[in-house]
Amino acid sequence: MARIAVGQAPFSADVDANVATARDLRAAASAEGADLLVLSELFLSGYRVAGIDGDRTLTLDDPRLAPLVDDGSPTEVLVGAAVDGPGGRRNAVLRFRAGDAPEVAYAKLHLWESERGPFAAGHDLSVIEVAGLRVGLGVCYDAGFPEFSRAYAHAGVDLIVFSSAFLIGEEADRYDIYHPARALESGCFVVVSDAAGSDGDGRFYGHSRIVDPRGRVRADLGETGALAWVDVSPADVRATRSALPYLDHLLPAYRAHL
Template structure:
């Protein structure tokens, strides 16, 4: 009898790369850092690179930043990222960028998912506006300049079916449940968390969203002290569907010696299956009216 041939080896899980940055007020300089980081991610075998919120321009001075911000059709930034994706044959999640709304009124905080061939596969406008006064004394009124989005976005990628969210969205679990209902297997959370809220809530919220959805959570973050004077928490993180951190930026609170930091981890689709079989939330969920 001929020997039984060995079973074929399973293909390795595709790698996600988080790019941690300290983006500033000069889009050209930010693009230089982005291309270096994306090239590094591609060289390390990543299938997809994730940028942080406001990767192209982080500037809270609305008058100064206005010179750079246009409608998407007139902005050079999406095309610049499309060219980078093509040059390095890698999918890119833009994190987000500030653009004018199509009606030319307020701004939008928009993510793009760009395929390795350069096409834009998905867009998402941040839904929840960061209008808060923190115990630290920081005051943020994002809605004074930005309009919130009104739609969800889920897209097929080399890592699986990706749901899109941005920063403050993280605090609204109903958004993540809606993404799962549309088939999300992992969710991007690009962010520019403040230091005080990051220290208190960043890790626990990311782990909670992973556990309650059975999704990988992929969260690229801004880090350090920025040219506009703000400070961000960093700690870019990938969490598996069981809530276990898989990778965290080594330069936790800064961009890293190269002007960026990379954190890489495999996105194993079987981990999603195992987590959802172990805790079958979709089957168990019910809505009941309770008379008190």
């Protein structure tokens, strides 16, 4: 059994302020016994893509990350950031663990149109282990592709997490469809942290949420909520997949393409 928390808060173009917010959310999640905290897309850098090539792009040894590296919290954090490294700038998910240096846990595979200039696409899916759970990682637009989540399901994940930044409007309509559908068809929990507040061009949807393997929304933070959590057991995931055997009944002709 692992406790997974989803956090939500407005961010800015000030990396130091965003790091401090992430640290505060981590402390709150730790107080609830969370093993993992998930935060939104480009949270540490600020989502606005224009100007992302300045000091809002981080490196793994950036001293501004020290408050998350050195705070001693036992709660792992997955948080979005623009990260420079071999192969170019990535729309990445950084992983912070007690006693370890930060690492790029995942780089976004499916880039939205406005992201294709500033960012290089990632190359691989990423599965990590957290407190006995197998966790698949994604970012925002990745959730729009059923094959993406289904590939994780066939890799035996218990949970898929998405760091996202959907705006109010038509994007929010898709958001409400994507995550319950990905959970149900893949037979696993889905946790999505969506951006909150405004980036100047529009208002983010928020509504960071936890969805169970039957596609039911177990928690929703609305536009202003800060933290929610769920206890995830691999046994519960296996039981749901047994009761709703979509993975087992997928015809081999289709399965070969995953």
